[in-house]
Amino acid sequence: MPPILQRLQQATKMMSRRKILLLVLGCSTLSLLIHQGAQLSWYPKLFPLSCPPLRDSPPRPKHMTVAFLKTHKTAGTTVQNILFRFAERHNLTVALPHPSCEHQFCYPRNFSAHFVHPATRPPHVLASHLRFNRAELARLMPPGTVYVTILREPAAMFESLFSYYNQYCPAFRRVPNASLEAFLRAPEAYYRAGEHFAMFAHNTLAYDLGGDNERSPRDDAAYLAGLIRQVEEVFSLVMIAEYFDESLVLLRRLLAWDLDDVLYAKLNARAASSRLAAIPAALGRAARAWNALDAGLYDHFNATFWRRVARVGRACVEREARELREARERLLRRCFGAQPVLRPATQIRTKQLQPWQPSRKVDIMGYDLPSGGAGPATEACLKLAMPEVQYSNYLLRKQKRRGGVRARPEPVLDNPPPRPIRALPRAPQVH
Numbered sequence: 001m002p003p004i005l006q007r008l009q010q011a012t013k014m015m016s017r018r019k020i021l022l023l024v025l026g027c028s029t030l031s032l033l034i035h036q037g038a039q040l041s042w043y044p045k046l047f048p049l050s051c052p053p054l055r056d057s058p059p060r061p062k063h064m065t066v067a068f069l070k071t072h073k074t075a076g077t078t079v080q081n082i083l084f085r086f087a088e089r090h091n092l093t094v095a096l097p098h099p100s101c102e103h104q105f106c107y108p109r110n111f112s113a114h115f116v117h118p119a120t121r122p123p124h125v126l127a128s129h130l131r132f133n134r135a136e137l138a139r140l141m142p143p144g145t146v147y148v149t150i151l152r153e154p155a156a157m158f159e160s161l162f163s164y165y166n167q168y169c170p171a172f173r174r175v176p177n178a179s180l181e182a183f184l185r186a187p188e189a190y191y192r193a194g195e196h197f198a199m200f201a202h203n204t205l206a207y208d209l210g211g212d213n214e215r216s217p218r219d220d221a222a223y224l225a226g227l228i229r230q231v232e233e234v235f236s237l238v239m240i241a242e243y244f245d246e247s248l249v250l251l252r253r254l255l256a257w258d259l260d261d262v263l264y265a266k267l268n269a270r271a272a273s274s275r276l277a278a279i280p281a282a283l284g285r286a287a288r289a290w291n292a293l294d295a296g297l298y299d300h301f302n303a304t305f306w307r308r309v310a311r312v313g314r315a316c317v318e319r320e321a322r323e324l325r326e327a328r329e330r331l332l333r334r335c336f337g338a339q340p341v342l343r344p345a346t347q348i349r350t351k352q353l354q355p356w357q358p359s360r361k362v363d364i365m366g367y368d369l370p371s372g373g374a375g376p377a378t379e380a381c382l383k384l385a386m387p388e389v390q391y392s393n394y395l396l397r398k399q400k401r402r403g404g405v406r407a408r409p410e411p412v413l414d415n416p417p418p419r420p421i422r423a424l425p426r427a428p429q430v431h
């Protein structure tokens with residue numbers, strides 16, 4: 001026997017059986033820990049985060065009837081575009097406004113089913129601006145329709161409204177040098193309740209939700225509580241613009257859609273030169289105080305949003321939101337080139353992709369197809385970045401034709417150029 005083995009035999013004899021057992025146990029534990037550590041960092045999918053399964057058994061089919069209340073300046077156009085594309089891919093009917101209502105359902109009037117173009121009834125999907133009216137929507141939409149809306153932090157939203165509607169809303173037009181600060185220092189000096197487009201200058205969220213935007217929660221706390229209750233009764237999901245991707249994760253889980261169904265391009269964004277880089281804290285406080293009803297709505301639904309995220313599992317929602325962002329970046333690169341950039345309308349050659357510009361002082365950005373863009377992906381890419389006016393016109397033409405000649409597809413790239421302006425109703429509206 002070699003000397004080394006003889007020494008080992010002697011050593012083994014010297015150890016008690018108990019010690020050997022302890023050594024074997026220690027080695028196995030160490031090996032297990034090393035193995036698991038490697039898997040955590042290299043194969044995170046082997047350790048699923050607490051994501052409850054989306055599809056129950058039997059699997060839920062995708063939900064096809066959705067009414068999206070498109071509130072103003074809250075990223076609603078981006079959500080609308082997701083819904084329009086989903087509707088097209090699944091051959092669904094989209095409710096669209098009668099041309100006399102422009103591209104909104106005769107906003108700011110209370111919604112009426114009469115505002116809906118007959119060629120777009122009965123609808124599966126509705127996603128254009130309107131002032132919420134529960135009974136009329138129930139008359140229009142099929143039973144089982146899921147109602148969804150979106151809110152945005154009121155100070156950021158008000159800054160966007162002030163800039164976008166500066167030429168349309170008399171309360172804003174009266175302010176010297178179009179100064180948001182001047183308006184918020186003394187809003188009552190400029191604001192007249194009940195005048196044309198007054199709702200863009202005071203509690204726009206409350207107004208869009210069908211509420212009375214002139215109520216103050218300071219004088220009447222019960223009113224805000226009642227409005228919140230009504231919203232909760234109807235809407236299955238209130239998304240939050242600041243957490244857009246997380247909101248889409250909740251939306252797609254609610255509707256049993258795929259992550260691919262909620263990929264998007266950001267639409268209707270102002271250029272950096274047309275917006276405040278940051279809203280000073282004092283201005284933010286003043287905007288919230290003036291829009292106290294909206295602030296109350298936002299705070300409530302922001303809190304319920306995060307409770308809902310927690311119910312699904314925060315890690316799960318964040319993981320899906322990350323997957324969504326990665327897939328979205330790949331899609332944007334495929335459609336708009338290696339470095340897809342938002343550009344001003346003057347630099348967008350494809351007419352169907354030129355966004356409406358509210359005034360010479362505000363630049364609304366969009367995407368363009370790379371030069372010579374052609375091929376099977378072109379149509380999908382075009383729709384991905386198509387602004388509201390062009391997409392609504394296109395869908396209305398397509399659905400009107402579907403009622404008549406079914407076989408001829410609506411041309412997407414060769415259609416006549418859209419009207420450049422999304423005209424707001426010209427005459428004061430009766431509520």
Ligand SMILES: Nc1ncnc2c1ncn2[C@@H]1O[C@H](COP(=O)(O)OS(=O)(=O)O)[C@@H](OP(=O)(O)O)[C@H]1O
Pocket residue numbers: 071072073074075076077078156160241242244266267268269270271275
């Ligand atoms: N994905 C996403 N995430 C966060 N924010 C987004 C997103 N998409 C659009 N936006 C911002 O939403 C603002 C436009 O809102 P709307 O499309 O609802 O406006 S409109 O009422 O239809 O005119 C507009 O805000 P401002 O740029 O501050 O005006 C957009 O930048």
